[in-house]
Amino acid sequence: MWVKLAFKLFSREFRRGELTIIFAAIALAVLTVFSLSAMTERIALNIAQKSNAFIAADRRLSSNHAIDAQLLTKASEQGLQTARVLYFDSMLFANDELVLGSVKAGSDTYPLKGKLTIKDSLAGQPYEVDTGPTLGSVWLSEGLFYTLNVKVGDSVELGAGIFKVSKVLVKEPDAPFFSLSGNKRVLLSYDDVPSTKAVQAGSRVFHRFLFAGNEQQLSNYYAWLKPQLKSNQSWEGIKDRQSPLGNNLDRAERFLLLAGLFGIMLAAVAMAVSAKRYCERQYDPVAMMKTLGGSRKVIRNIFLLHLSLVTVFSIVVGLLMGFALQTVGADYLAKFMGAELPHAGIRPWLLSSFIGLVCALMFSLKPLLDLFDIPPLRVLRRNLGDALALSRLHLTLSFMTIFVLMWLFSGEIVTTIILFVSTLLVITVLFVISRLLFAAGRKLGLRPGSSWSLAIATLQKRANANAIQLISFALAIKLMLFLVVLKNDIISDWQMQVPPDAPNMFIININEHEVEPINTFFTDNNIAHEAFYPVFSGRVDAVNGEAFSRQVSKQEDEEKNEENREGVDREPNLTWLASLPEGNEITEGTWFAEGETAGDEIEVSVFDGWRETLGLKLGDTITLLVNEKSIDAKVTSFRSVDWGTLKPNFVMILSPNMAGKVPVTYFSAAKLEDKHTKDISQILQRYPTISMIDIKSQIEQAQSIISQVSLAIGFVLSIVLISGALVLISQVQASLAERMQEVVILRTLGAKGRLIKLATLYEFMLLGAIAGLVAAIVSDIALLVIQQQLFSVEGQLHPYIWLLGPLSGAIFVSAIGYFMVARTMKQNTQGLLRKIA
């Protein structure tokens, strides 16, 4: 019965453009959510895949004791890929040269993630392979070729076995960041280990099982594994590592999440504005239909069908456009990343459709209910029902919906609350400011008849409507400015972590008497280098005389600290220093005072992360076990450590009076170039115990990931910028009908087109500039908080946005307004009069 009428009305309303804004808003919400979630998922998958190469797997289980092979069998049963790796040191012998090599034996599936880079000869070109050496052969790192004086094809003795040197090992995906192995690395097949006879009972061997699979499989497996983990076993993924990469990935994810939330907020604002406006424009037709005898049920059905049609249509279009956009984006990114991005799953499709549906329902619910309540009497009393326009219920529903959408999208309640509450505050502040501004505007006297005077008069006349418009403009500009600045800050912060002159080689195992000659070598060759840190390893044995293991078991929240405790259980590298290293900050207590630490009492400064795990407070005494010797140290300070730098960092730093109490080696880092290779070999031959760790590959990988993430962030940002622009357009369009009435009156009264156009231009310019200025101020303050709270980046003010905000606001808003009014002006006055009749 009513369906035919409903479809007819729908198609006409659609053609007349009445539904365009509401359609665009839902499509925009869907497009934003789809493209953002699909892109972030694809980028995250890609980054995860690439970064998992850093550990050659998705997860790994490590221990200095043999691990039960059953664990691997179970993992295989659950569909995970597995590999096992063994690390040990063994003597290599060739051409009368004997050297201690650092051996890694990998099963034939090693590496699960990432690739090994090798060369066929010392002079050959490096290339990538998926698996390690075959049985009976070994790959040696370049340094060993020089030390042992061998070439590819020669034989070396490794322990009790004889192996053929088949390749030059250039790069392993999971080369350790800190290691005693230096450049004397050997890779052989796991099955060749028995023939070396190097692994005997009591040998110092490090065991590692590698796992790869999807997140579900991995978490299922971990759920099974967790209860049986031993204290000497640690389970980790790339994000668990306190590495520059882990931190950067975290920040990138937070940024993408934030951008997505902003995109949703903007789309929601557009949706709320357009739904309300659409319903208001239907007041007269509904009153008319009721007058003509249309029942409430029929009217309700007609408009619910309209809503359903526009929702379905816009969701489909949003999905298609989103898909196209993210495909183009992914292709673009793939060109830079040099690899296809992995495909996103079904989640973006479901999430964006659902969000589109929730948007459509929740934002139109109250306006629709209002619409059904429009009394038929409105046909006689034209303003009846207008009072319904803005209700608290509608505002509450809209805000609640935005909150739920943000929560739904992010899955993070804390971030959602921070953003939501801060946005509410912003809106309140903006409302007050805008009212004050417009009230102040009234006092300005301007020459009558000029465009400026007309612009100001219009601004004042619509103070309320303008306040709402100003808030929308400012909110959109704020979110855009916010992301632009945050993007620049994050990226420059990342780039600072890996500056061009960052050291690319760690030099370890330097004996005290070797420090001076190496220092001279660096100076003579103009090689930039870090200080020489004394290094020794030790483990925490007791706190305040109580054995550490018992101390931990007393902790209530054992679960939470489990992973950290595993860290504590290890033997970390420790040092003593007179001054606080760069990137460290004292959070409690005081750094060792000069001269006062000359006594017997040793002081220690502990990394904040270990403070909770060990249950420490200032004044506690930690007993460290160093080379079987117990050393007591009093906790005098706690430090925050920026693990985001590629500089040496220490969980515990002892006071300088430690000097001489334990044997140490020294550690330094330098920026070496290819031309230094020969000199380095000479040094290594002269001081054979010294090891050098090439971290060039780590730096390159970190830099490549940073540039990928920067690109991704740029892409996501541009989507949010488009959303913001559409909000501005929808807001201007929403006020166009009212403006048109005025334009017609002014035109009828003989106002020149130029006067009207200029007045509009100035009005929007003022609105845009005010909105931009307020947005800039508010974003800068919000940035200070968010940068510190969410991104652990030092907050700073950005004076340039104080100019950028008002300028971009004025230009953008006035351009849209001018374009729209200019289009209206093209019609003749008679035509306009009829349109508004």
Add this chain to the structure above:
Amino acid sequence: MSVLSQLNVIRVSGLTKRVSTLEGSLTILSDINFSVKSGESVAIVGASGSGKSTLLSLLAGLDVASQGDVHLDGEALSKLDEEARARVRAEKIGFVFQSFMLVQSLTALENVMLPAELAGDHDARAQAIELLEKVGLSHRLEHYPSQLSGGEQQRVAIARAFIGSPKILFADEPSANLDSKNGHLIENLLFDLNKQNGTTLVLVTHDEQLAKQCQRILHIEGGQLEKISEGVTANVG
């Protein structure tokens, strides 16, 4: 249904409308009593703010009375809810408004068909075309309201008012928004069609000349029915 109610298609008894304002209760209409016979034409006249539009809204069931009742074709409106009143309007009433009140997204023909379609009658096309022909708009069937002049829009509204052959036609200042030439054209059309269809016409106007074309004139002043006079056509009808 009694013979009396058949004769008196509209019966108004003790009709009072009060609204609450900031200064307290305000009486807009007070104790109005009159009847309108089937096929009769009645004008309600009065100055601006006299309460004539309020009276029209109560007669058509667009608003509810504070006291008293309106019987439309035997049905007491005070006993009906909004939905039932809408049904009564759909079955028995046609409207012509000062501001035309056409649905902008529908063509002239579709606007005329709208009441029939809302009532579930989808075969109203032929009748709608016939009505549009009668108002002289057969060449404007597919035009949208914004493409029509004011006079043409009101003619569409008149055609719409007569679709479904309503028993009663309410017209609120039908020519007030038009120039005198178009105004007269509309007025003539309204009376002609009314005569042809035997519809009861209740016309609200402040135009004494127009009112005189009706059989009876109800004079409203200050919310009260001051007097009932006869129009020039009183004895003709």
